Amino acid sequence: xxxxxPVSGLLPALRRSAPVQALASWxxxxxxxxxxxxxxxxxxxxxxxxxxxxxxxLPGAFQAPNLSHPMGTDEFGRDVLTRILYGAxxxxxxxxxxxxxxxxxxMVLGASAGYFGGRFDRAVMVVVDLTWAFPExxxxxxxxxxxxxxxxxxxxxxxVAYLAQFTRLTRAQVMALKSETFVEAxxxxxxxxxxxxxxxxxxxxxxxxxxAGMLATGDAIILEATLGFFGLxxxxxxxxxxxxxxxxxxxxFKGPWIIMFPGLCIALTVVxxxxxxxxxxxxxxxxxRVRTA
Amino acid sequence: xxxxxxELSLSIGKVALLDRVSFSVDRGQVLGLVGESxxxxxxxxxxxxxxxxxxxxxxxxxxxxxxxxxxxxxxxxAYRKLRGKRIAFITQNPMSALDALKTIGDQVDQVSRLHLxxxxxAARAHTVDILTRLRIPEAATVARAYPHQLSGGMKQRVxxxxxxxxxxxxxxxxxxxxxxxxxxxxxxxxxxxxxVRKRNIGLILITHDMGVxxxxxxxxxxxxxxxxxxxGPVGQLFDTPRHPYSAALIGCIPxxxxxxxxxxxxxxxxxxxxxxxxxxxxxxxxxxxxxALCHTTRPLPHSQGxxxxxxxxxxxxxAQPEALDV
Amino acid sequence: xxxxxxxLSGLTRRFSTGGGFLRPARxxxxxxxxxxxxARGDIVGVVGESGCGKSTLARLAMRLLEPSDxxxxxxxxxxxxxxxxxxxxxxxxxxxxxxxxYSSLDPRYTVRDCIKEPFRALGEPxxxxxxxxxxxxxxxxxxxxxxxxxxMSGGQRQRVGIARALAYAPDFVVLDEPTAxxxxxxxxxxxxxxxxxxRQRDLTYLFISHDLGLVRYFCSRIVVMYLxxxxxxxxxxxxxxxxxxxxxxMESSFVPDPEARATIVPLEGxxxxxxxxxxxxxxxxxxxxxxxxxxxxxxxxxxxxIGRVSCFNPIEA
Numbered sequence: 001x002x003x004x005x006p007v008s009g010l011l012p013a014l015r016r017s018a019p020v021q022a023l024a025s026w027x028x029x030x031x032x033x034x035x036x037x038x039x040x041x042x043x044x045x046x047x048x049x050x051x052x053x054x055x056x057x058l059p060g061a062f063q064a065p066n067l068s069h070p071m072g073t074d075e076f077g078r079d080v081l082t083r084i085l086y087g088a089x090x091x092x093x094x095x096x097x098x099x100x101x102x103x104x105x106x107m108v109l110g111a112s113a114g115y116f117g118g119r120f121d122r123a124v125m126v127v128v129d130l131t132w133a134f135p136e137x138x139x140x141x142x143x144x145x146x147x148x149x150x151x152x153x154x155x156x157x158x159x160v161a162y163l164a165q166f167t168r169l170t171r172a173q174v175m176a177l178k179s180e181t182f183v184e185a186x187x188x189x190x191x192x193x194x195x196x197x198x199x200x201x202x203x204x205x206x207x208x209x210x211x212a213g214m215l216a217t218g219d220a221i222i223l224e225a226t227l228g229f230f231g232l233x234x235x236x237x238x239x240x241x242x243x244x245x246x247x248x249x250x251x252x253f254k255g256p257w258i259i260m261f262p263g264l265c266i267a268l269t270v271v272x273x274x275x276x277x278x279x280x281x282x283x284x285x286x287x288x289r290v291r292t293a
Numbered sequence: 294x295x296x297x298x299x300e301l302s303l304s305i306g307k308v309a310l311l312d313r314v315s316f317s318v319d320r321g322q323v324l325g326l327v328g329e330s331x332x333x334x335x336x337x338x339x340x341x342x343x344x345x346x347x348x349x350x351x352x353x354x355x356x357x358x359x360x361x362x363x364x365x366x367x368x369x370x371a372y373r374k375l376r377g378k379r380i381a382f383i384t385q386n387p388m389s390a391l392d393a394l395k396t397i398g399d400q401v402d403q404v405s406r407l408h409l410x411x412x413x414x415a416a417r418a419h420t421v422d423i424l425t426r427l428r429i430p431e432a433a434t435v436a437r438a439y440p441h442q443l444s445g446g447m448k449q450r451v452x453x454x455x456x457x458x459x460x461x462x463x464x465x466x467x468x469x470x471x472x473x474x475x476x477x478x479x480x481x482x483x484x485x486x487x488x489v490r491k492r493n494i495g496l497i498l499i500t501h502d503m504g505v506x507x508x509x510x511x512x513x514x515x516x517x518x519x520x521x522x523x524x525g526p527v528g529q530l531f532d533t534p535r536h537p538y539s540a541a542l543i544g545c546i547p548x549x550x551x552x553x554x555x556x557x558x559x560x561x562x563x564x565x566x567x568x569x570x571x572x573x574x575x576x577x578x579x580x581x582x583x584x585a586l587c588h589t590t591r592p593l594p595h596s597q598g599x600x601x602x603x604x605x606x607x608x609x610x611x612a613q614p615e616a617l618d619v
Numbered sequence: 620x621x622x623x624x625x626x627l628s629g630l631t632r633r634f635s636t637g638g639g640f641l642r643p644a645r646x647x648x649x650x651x652x653x654x655x656x657x658a659r660g661d662i663v664g665v666v667g668e669s670g671c672g673k674s675t676l677a678r679l680a681m682r683l684l685e686p687s688d689x690x691x692x693x694x695x696x697x698x699x700x701x702x703x704x705x706x707x708x709x710x711x712x713x714x715x716x717x718x719x720x721y722s723s724l725d726p727r728y729t730v731r732d733c734i735k736e737p738f739r740a741l742g743e744p745x746x747x748x749x750x751x752x753x754x755x756x757x758x759x760x761x762x763x764x765x766x767x768x769x770x771m772s773g774g775q776r777q778r779v780g781i782a783r784a785l786a787y788a789p790d791f792v793v794l795d796e797p798t799a800x801x802x803x804x805x806x807x808x809x810x811x812x813x814x815x816x817x818r819q820r821d822l823t824y825l826f827i828s829h830d831l832g833l834v835r836y837f838c839s840r841i842v843v844m845y846l847x848x849x850x851x852x853x854x855x856x857x858x859x860x861x862x863x864x865x866x867x868x869m870e871s872s873f874v875p876d877p878e879a880r881a882t883i884v885p886l887e888g889x890x891x892x893x894x895x896x897x898x899x900x901x902x903x904x905x906x907x908x909x910x911x912x913x914x915x916x917x918x919x920x921x922x923x924x925i926g927r928v929s930c931f932n933p934i935e936a
Contacts, residue, residue, distance in 0.1 A: 180722045181717045181718075181719055181722040181723035182722060182723050182724055182725045184678075184683060184717070184723075185715070185717055185723050185724075185780075185783075186725075186736065186740060187683060188681055188683055188710065188714070188715045189710055189714070189736055189737040189740040189741075189783075190706070190707040190710035190711075190737070190740045190741050191736075191739075191740035192740075195739075195740060199739075200725055203727050204725070204726065204727055329802035329803065329804060329805075330802055428887075444889045446889050447889070474668035474669055474829070474889075474890070475668060475829065475830075475831070475868060475871045475872055476668060476867055476868065476871045476886045476889075477889060478871065479870070479871035479873075479886075480886070480887075482873070501802065501803065502873075503803070503875040504832075504872060504873030504874060504875050505873055506875075507873060507874065507875045507876055507877045507879075507880070508873040508877075508880055508881065527877045528877050528878075531875060531876055531877050531878075541804065542803065542804065543875055544807075545803040545804045545806065545807040546803060546832070546875045547807070547810065547830075547832050547833045547835075547836035547837065548832060548836060548874070548875070549832065549835035549836055549856065549857055551836055553814065554811070554814060556807045556810055556811055556814075556836060557807060557808075557811050558804050558805065558806070558807030558808030558809070558810070558811055559804035559807070559808070560808070562772045562774060562775075562805070563802075
């Protein structure tokens with residue numbers, strides 16, 4: 001091995017980290033590899049394809065999959081594979097960013113509500129439960145109607161739609177954990193509320209909440225696609241998977257590949273995210289680590 | 294003999310958890326199965342009641358004879374008839390042994406109706422009679438109560454009543470008093486010992502509490518890491534324990550007459566079932582008397598006075614002069 | 620007695636629970652009017668059955684719970700309502716070992732993190748080598764520093780709990796049933812360790828336990844509690860008890876000697892619900908020596924030759 005001393009300490013640490021461990025499992029490996037490929041495809045889209053996502057070529061419209069267009073072309077003669085790669089940028093980033101924001105807000109809200117309890121808790125829960133009383137899609141549609149269609153609207157809609165889930169989950173975890181003796185012990189050692197929250201409670205509920213976030217990202221991709229399908233997501237010509245399915249829906253018999261490939265991408269990505277999330281859940285549990293010393 | 298267990302071995306998966314365990318109990322006798330956590334005492338109880346198969350356990354050798362009938366290969370339907378009727382099992386946690394949605398009376402009635410074929414009315418009279426004999430005040434009222442309305446000690450008495458409802462010949466009680474307060478524990482222990490004498494039944498009492506053993510047991514079987522370390526009459530075990538583990542275990546009980554610092558404990562910890570050695574004494578790593586022989590050869594049980602001791606260097610023999618009179 | 624390190628007077632704690640939509644809240648007194656002085660270097664044992672308030676008392680003394688009434692003085696200073704920075708510096712001298720070594724250690728912390736925690740909680744640097752020193756002192760191999768709690772046995776975990784409590788070199792340690800969930804052979808190890816540490820480090824212990832036999836062996840003074848009140852204080856742990864409840868407790872713990880089989884008449888009944896405390900002496904409904912007066916009047920502590928007892932009809936010496 002050519003690694004130098006400081007790096008050699010880093011490598012095993014990296015190898016022990018939960019995502020890498022999850023990748024090493026069979027399920028997590030397959031799902032993780034697929035996700036990495038999708039993300040790389042989205043990132044390097046301009047270098048991977050000779051076509052532009054918005055360059056029309058009307059004479060070449062409705063080409064079935066062939067060697068120069070592996071996924072065919074759409075009604076304007078645009079390469080479907082190119083649009084899927086660029087569409088992944090929109091679909092994945094909007095969902096991931098929206099869920100990340102939602103997760104952060106949900107954890108802060110849920111943890112403080114669960115830890116401090118009392119009136120603050122009740123107030124937070126009333127608001128959160130209200131949003132939970134409606135299906136996510138309804139909340140999202142309502143918010144997009146207020147903010148207006150487009151990427152920002154979709155982002156906010158997804159954020160709010162999943163906030164209730166994360167808040168409730170974190171709150172439940174924190175409430176269970178705060179009666180554990182180690183929390184009392186920390187207080188007995190003089191730890192402040194913030195220290196107890198950030199050093200004990202949040203790290204201990206991080207695993208399940210992160211995995212819930214991961215799984216919600218899968219749902220969020222579908223939600224984003226649905227909004228796109230209704231024409232409320234990213235506006236043309238910016239491609240998104242949902243938008244592509246929407247425009248392909250009228251052409252189901254003329255060019256089934258136009259709707260099929262984006263649909264397949266959504267399905268596979270969501271399944272892969274769920275599988276990876278599952279694998280991660282196992283590896284995040286510190287109690288599953290065996291003693292090596 | 295009411296129940297005689299000979300060289301019982303048991304595995305769960307590939308892990309051998311009990312290794313040639315033998316003991317016996319007769320009518321009117323209390324046998325104490327003593328050991329620390331991980332000794333296999335609760336597993337033994339499950340093996341005797343045939344419940345061990347439900348947790349994936351398998352009897353790999355030896356025999357369990359109950360009133361002349363061999364139980365180790367008894368099929369489950371036959372076991373079901375025996376369990377509850379002739380062999381009663383009292384679990385550690387009275388809270389989980391009772392159905393929260395049925396009254397106390399219904400639960401105790403059920404046993405006698407199922408196993409004795411009593412009518413509804415006769416069963417209730419039988420129940421009230423048993424509850425009264427267990428010194429439950431206002432038994433008829435208690436019979437109409439639900440488990441959550443009773444205290445822990447009361448619930449444990451109800452569990453005992455269920456064990457008695459079918460006139461069982463043998464009671465196996467797994468840590469019946471561990472979850473209870475000391476004054477309540479004393480009540481339950483006295484009730485159990487009285488029952489054995491009065492009804493001439495057998496009791497196998499599984500416990501980690503040497504005080505309780507000294508109080509009511511006639512015979513003791515000390516388990517360590519899935520093997521019997523020493524078994525014999527209770528008097529000899531406490532007077533002149535032969536196995537170093539029995540001696541150490543008795544020495545671990547704090548007594549007010551002890552000089553400060555006399556309480557030392559046993560160094561080390563019980564080995565994990567995954568690291569049990571086959572050809573060695575499993576206590577050797579914690580034993581002050583251990584030598585090379587103990588680490589390489591399994592000690593076989595042999596007579597020491599009235600007891601059977603599985604030790605290469607039993608106390609009161611080799612090193613000490615009083616050994617000469619054995 | 621010189622200046623006591625800890626002095627509790629009239630300490631009371633009430634809890635209220637329930638209180639639903641249609642139900643009024645009920646309140647119970649977990650600890651009522653406890654007076655207790657602990658001298659430096661003492662090992663004071665607090666015994667009683669579940670619900671007697673001994674754990675609540677420990678938490679009150681630790682300032683983990685706020686008392687409803689009464690005062691707590693530590694080294695002469697009134698700390699009953701101490702807060703903020705002053706409370707933090709009190710924590711350095713006052714530490715606690717908890718009953719359940721499974722839940723008292725954060726499952727995500729290594730042993731090293733656990734032992735460092737008292738320093739981190741107060742925002743101070745950990746002296747180099749302190750973790751290793753502490754592991755040595757509690758008899759754990761240094762290689763355990765990087766282990767997680769779930770990789771250790773109960774006894775080893777409790778040693779970590781003790782190391783954590785001693786990290787800041789406290790003067791006073793509250794031990795809340797530190798051996799209750801351990802096997803007897805491990806319990807004896809832990810007690811021996813606590814005894815060694817007491818001698819070496821000049822500590823004072825408040826030892827909470829339900830095991831009178833253990834308390835009589837380990838402690839220099841005994842406080843017996845029943846339903847939130849102190850019923851008897853014994854300055855000599857080997858003396859014969861005066862309070863009928865103490866005697867019942869003593870008889871209920873069986874001696875490991877078959878020759879000394881007790882033909883005891885166990886106490887009838889069980890501890891009444893703390894929500895419906897009887898008028899008068901709390902022990903009266905179960906007491907074999909009960910008199911009419913016991914049911915209507917609360918007995919006040921009176922001095923005996925071995926301490927003090929709260930009973931109208933104590934057992935004669």
